[in-house]
Amino acid sequence: MTTLSLIDYIKHCHDEECVKDQLAILTKGRREVPIEIDGLRFLIDVVASDEAFEVKYDAQPYDGIGQALIYGITGYRVWLIHVLDNYSRLFKNYIKLFRRLNLPFCVEVIDKRLGLSEETCPQ
Numbered sequence: 448m449t450t451l452s453l454i455d456y457i458k459h460c461h462d463e464e465c466v467k468d469q470l471a472i473l474t475k476g477r478r479e480v481p482i483e484i485d486g487l488r489f490l491i492d493v494v495a496s497d498e499a500f501e502v503k504y505d506a507q508p509y510d511g512i513g514q515a516l517i518y519g520i521t522g523y524r525v526w527l528i529h530v531l532d533n534y535s536r537l538f539k540n541y542i543k544l545f546r547r548l549n550l551p552f553c554v555e556v557i558d559k560r561l562g563l564s565e566e567t568c569p570q
Contacts, residue, residue: 463504499523515552525552
């Protein structure tokens with residue numbers, strides 16, 4: 448994914464819905480894609496080609512991990528995207544934590560105010 452482009456697309460966003468809309472435009476993806484796993488129904492925020500995106504805006508670092516784990520069994524390459532605005536001072540802490548967790552999906556943390564982004568993906 449082209450991070451700099453996503454930062455440019457979401458500069459004006461002030462909520463999660465706007466980020467999802469912009470991500471769908473950037474990736475030429477679809478919003479709120481329903482999936483069913485073991486009789487349970489879920490909505491993936493954005494699906495584009497072979498990638499699934501779960502978006503969180505000014506959320507706690509643990510938010511979205513469960514959804515990303517579930518989406519991983521669908522065969523998509525999964526991204527958990529955390530956009531930080533009000534918590535900009537925690538940007539480095541989020542990155543450090545996600546790297547230590549070594550999650551089985553990609554995580555991108557974006558500091559919208561400062562225009563910074565870092566990602567970590569499984570090896």
